[in-house]
Amino acid sequence: MKEKHINIDEFLKLTDKSHSLSSGTESLIYKSDDNLDVFKFFLIGMNDCVHNKCYILNSVSDITKEYPMPFLMTPKDLVIIDEEGIEPRPVGYTMPFIKGENLETYLLDDNISFDKKKELLTKTGKLLEKMKTMRQETGESFFLNDLHEDNIIVENNTEDLKILDIDSAYVRDSYVAPSKYLLKREFLKNKDKYPKEKENPIYGKQVLPNQNTEYYCYLVMILNTLLQEKLIQERSTLLSYHQLKSYIDYLEKLGLNKEIVTAFKRITENEDNINPYEYIEDIKEMPEASYTRYREYKNF
Ligand SMILES: Nc1ncnc2c1ncn2[C@@H]1O[C@H](COP(=O)(O)OP(=O)(O)O)[C@@H](O)[C@H]1O
Ligand SMILES: [Mg+2]
Numbered sequence: 600m601k602e603k604h605i606n607i608d609e610f611l612k613l614t615d616k617s618h619s620l621s622s623g624t625e626s627l628i629y630k631s632d633d634n635l636d637v638f639k640f641f642l643i644g645m646n647d648c649v650h651n652k653c654y655i656l657n658s659v660s661d662i663t664k665e666y667p668m669p670f671l672m673t674p675k676d677l678v679i680i681d682e683e684g685i686e687p688r689p690v691g692y693t694m695p696f697i698k699g700e701n702l703e704t705y706l707l708d709d710n711i712s713f714d715k716k717k718e719l720l721t722k723t724g725k726l727l728e729k730m731k732t733m734r735q736e737t738g739e740s741f742f743l744n745d746l747h748e749d750n751i752i753v754e755n756n757t758e759d760l761k762i763l764d765i766d767s768a769y770v771r772d773s774y775v776a777p778s779k780y781l782l783k784r785e786f787l788k789n790k791d792k793y794p795k796e797k798e799n800p801i802y803g804k805q806v807l808p809n810q811n812t813e814y815y816c817y818l819v820m821i822l823n824t825l826l827q828e829k830l831i832q833e834r835s836t837l838l839s840y841h842q843l844k845s846y847i848d849y850l851e852k853l854g855l856n857k858e859i860v861t862a863f864k865r866i867t868e869n870e871d872n873i874n875p876y877e878y879i880e881d882i883k884e885m886p887e888a889s890y891t892r893y894r895e896y897k898n899f
Pocket of ligand 2: 749750763764
């Protein structure tokens with residue numbers, strides 16, 4: 600990965616509030632002056648953590664150089680601050696700025712047609728098949744860890760999808776960072792399918808990303824779209840383990856196609872999860888599937 604060295608004045612100029620795109624608990628994101636790039640700065644100061652992020656970014660850069668995956672927002676440059684008297688230190692990375700909206704704005708918006716939502720969900724599922732093919736063809740262990748709607752941008756005009764937060768991927772035995780849908784283990788009780796990682800010195804024990812967790816995050820996105828609510832919140836879930844099972848039975852009764860029902864049921868069964876992207880377009884619009892309507896039906 601290329602390096603971009605900046606001094607502290609340039610850093611301060613870049614982090615001027617007027618360029619701010621987003622600020623989370625772990626990162627700050629700014630647009631470059633020419634609006635072409637985005638700077639993502641790590642907020643965490645811990646050396647181990649920055650080291651792990653650099654390892655992930657370098658590994659992903661290596662892999663995508665040999666095996667291009669344009670749908671991943673891979674890093675362009677690693678940003679290093681040069682300050683007199685202090686060891687140069689990595690503080691973040693750059694990537695192209697994508698003009699678009701996060702997938703969440705599409706999937707959870709009443710004004711977007713159900714057909715459009717299905718089209719975008721199908722595209723997302725196809726990208727996961729590309730990830731799978733990449734693993735088969737390269738032998739690399741590289742999994743998306745923090746896969747959720749807010750980490751996918753729908754590019755304006757083309758409606759191509761771009762996956763963000765590649766710095767929290769799991770690649771080549773990197774440490775596993777906490778991720779939105781894998782943090783809460785309500786539906787991940789099956790330890791064979793969703794193994795807990797060995798203690799990691801930075802983040803503690805996290806679920807080890809694998810093919811099953813990638814599909815799981817995607818299945819959660821499909822469920823969110825049907826529920827028109829987020830199934831998994833920061834520290835809680837909208838439905839308990841048993842409620843989810845009964846919600847899936849309810850969807851089956853409503854007439855949800857059997858391929859999707861099977862994929863949902865698999866989440867809590869022993870067999871591997873499946874990617875039902877080919878059957879998304881067959882889902883009929885079911886307003887009764889929404890969380891509000893389901894609650895009315897169940898009286899809770
Ligand atoms: N390359 C980019 N182009 C356009 N918007 C971006 C880009 N990178 C990040 N963003 C915006 O910033 C938000 C947070 O970025 P992300 O990389 O997911 O950081 P975090 O680690 O804080 O979740 C995204 O949801 C998106 O809206
Ligand atoms: Mg994110």
